[in-house]
Amino acid sequence: MNICIVGAGATGLVAANELIKKGHKVSVFEAEEQHGGLVKTIDVGDEKLEVFYHHIFTNDVEIVKLIEELNLTSELMWLEPKNSIYINRKLYPFTSPIDLLLFKELSFIDRIRMGLLVFKAKFLKDWSQLENMSSKDWIIKNAGKNVYEKVWGPLLSSKFDYDADKISGTWLWNKFKLRGSTRGKNLSKELLGYMKGSFGVIYDKLAERIINAGGEIHYSSPVDRIEPQEDKTLNVHSNGKTFNFDRVIVTTSPEILSKMNVPFPKEYSEKLSKVKYKANICMVLELSEKLSDYYWTTIAENDFPFVLLIEHTNLVTENEYKSHIIYLSRYLDKKNKFYSLSDEEIQKEFIKYLKIMFPDWNESKIKWVHISRTEYAQPVVVQQYSKILPEINTPVENLYLASMAQIYPEDRGQNYSVRLGKQVQI
Ligand SMILES: Cc1cc2nc3c(=O)[nH]c(=O)nc-3n(C[C@H](O)[C@H](O)[C@H](O)COP(=O)(O)OP(=O)(O)OC[C@H]3O[C@@H](n4cnc5c(N)ncnc54)[C@H](O)[C@@H]3O)c2cc1C
Known part of the structure; x- marks a missing residue:
């Protein structure tokens, strides 16, 4: 044919x-x-x-x-990431269950409830019961309002903009489940693949x-x-x-x-x-010096223009880039005014907030900047999506x-x- x-x-x-x-x-x-x-x-x-x-x-x-079929297995690397969360203008390590136990932004009880929610998701097989429930309600029901407002609320808004409250519980369940199962028997170790x-x-x-x-x-x-x-x-x-x-x-x-x-x-x-779909704006920065020790930093701050800071060269340490690579990412509705800003305006805004995160850092460390956008970055998985x-x-x-x-x-x-x-x- x-x-x-x-x-x-x-x-x-x-x-x-x-x-x-x-x-x-x-x-x-x-x-x-x-x-x-x-x-x-x-x-x-x-x-x-x-x-x-x-x-x-x-x-x-x-x-x-x-990758095997294409005879590229020798190019696949499994690497251990270090993750963090930026909240209340502070950077907290957020890689292992121990990091969660030491996470001071939540009360001890809330930390336990947050951990149990992830654990519960891992063992939940029938996702259809979550289709009718929003992620927001699921979190509040299982981990409480505080956990939602401090951590998951800002994260859902950062991914789905003004549709955050409509996102199905299935979407979040799947994220927890997927992330949970990337850890082996030794719960503290997560591995990510890169070519x-x-x-x-x-x-x-x-x-x-x-x-x-x-x-x-x-x-x-x-x-x-x-x-x-x-x-x-x-x-x-x-x-x-x-x-x-x-x-x-x-x-x-x-x-x-x-x-x-x-x-x-x-x-x-x-x-x-x-x-x-939600759109995405992603800025790649080539820097002369590293910013942090983390690969993946989730930004749980409502006023920030970007929601993720990814220090690629902290995961892919063996490379030929000759510089340090970071990504700053923002998901948003394509109707959001921010999406129609020029590249120069976006760059200025992202850098302003990067300086708030790292007060000792300045633009002199930037070698090169590249901004990409896509209107079709993330399907909006609403309730009853099926x-x-x-x-x-x-x-x-x-x-x-x-x-x-x-x-x-x-x-x-x-x-x-x-x-x-x-x-x-x-
Ligand atoms: C910010 C971001 C981070 C991501 N991170 C990860 C990650 O860490 N790991 C992971 O596995 N996945 C990740 N993904 C998701 C992954 O990139 C996608 O799931 C995957 O690439 C989708 O492939 P696709 O072919 O379905 O769609 P697309 O990659 O969107 O391909 C569709 C193609 O159609 C073309 N096209 C559009 N209109 C027309 C037309 N009229 N005529 C002809 N061609 C057309 C487009 O140019 C495009 O090339 C990420 C995505 C984004 C946006």
């Missing part, structure tokens, strides 16, 4: 690779100049670096299998395999219309040209598919428009949707994109 894949991110490239292995002819259309989607990279020193920070967990078995040379090596190898096997990747080729034909084939329009295919798999957000003029029945169109999810098989014959919004009850992540790319086989 002659198959079109819209989007050369993780899902699209994995789907293309699988279909080629089955003997199909595959053409991938990608809006941008490079493949990788949210895992796209830039050059830093003699290395590649993701524009949005990435690591994998020990239970991300699908991507580990893909030598960036995750980009996986997607470069997939793209190379697709091309070598006779597939095509059309870069800078946004698809703007998909038109079903009487003979059940589909016409795909891109850059003013029309291409005909037996099957089309769209791997963009449902919202992008909804703008491709496909004559869907009302019920499916409504589903496409109901799934919302009811609004659009099906992979769309009502238009031979047209499929495989987007990260359909990953559920797990949350988006490369591992699940690999799983989805394999699942959408036709």
Whole structure:
């Protein structure tokens, strides 16, 4: 069969690779100049670096299998992170259960309740009971208002902006469960995976395999219309040209598919428009000196413009960057005024608050800055999410949707994109 894949991110490239292995002819259309989607990279020193920070967990078995299949296992490193939380203008270590026990921002009882909530999540198997409950209510019920207001409230707002109160308990349960199971028998040790040379090596190898096997990747080729034909084939329009295919798999957000003029029945169109995403602004800073000893710092401060500080070179200590790399990340609604600020304004605002965090630090340590944005960073997993999810098989014959919004009850992540790319086989 002659198959079109819209989007050369993780899902699209994995789907293309699988279909080629089955003997199909595959053409991938990608809006941008490079493949990788949210895992796209830039050059830093003699290395590649993701524009949005990435690591994998020990239970991300699908991507580990893909890495094996691509003969890249020797490039996969398992590294021990040090995490912290910034709250009330102070940085607290937050890596192990002992750190939680020593966390002075909460009373001793609240610390225990917070720990028990994570423990309870790990052993809860039936997530469907949490679908009707918000994360907020689940936390308050199990760990109390104080734990919610001091820690989880600011964190949920930082990820979901003004939709924070609507987030399903399932989403938070899954985060706790996932994080909990990245620790081995020795509860204090967590391991995160990263590829030598960036995750980009996986997607470069997939793209190379697709091309070598006779597939095509059309870069800078946004698809703007998909038109079903009487003979059940589909016409795909891109850059003013029309291409005909037996099957089309769209791997963009449902919202992008909804703008491709496909004559869907009302019920499916409504589903496409109901799934919302949060955007992300991510600033990479190359510094001459390290900022802290931590890899991952969660910012639980309501007034801060960024919600995560990730000191990449504190996890990936062996590297060729020739500098210290940090990411500052902010999730927000694309309608939020902050999203439309210029790069210069964002940089100024982020740096102002970085100086509040580290009063001895100043701009003279900055070698280079790079700002990236995406409108489609994080699906908003509201209560009863399973009811609004659009099906992979769309009502238009031979047209499929495989987007990260359909990953559920797990949350988006490369591992699940690999799983989805394999699942959408036709
Ligand atoms: C800030 C951030 C941090 C993250 N951290 C991690 C992490 O630590 N670990 C992890 O595993 N995952 C992480 N993720 C998630 C991970 O990046 C995604 O789950 C995964 O990359 C999604 O792949 P995808 O192919 O489904 O979607 P995408 O990567 O979004 O790919 C979709 C592709 O479609 C293209 N496209 C869009 N419109 C069109 C069009 N009209 N025509 C043609 N092409 C089009 C896009 O350009 C893009 O290349 C993170 C994501 C973000 C935003």
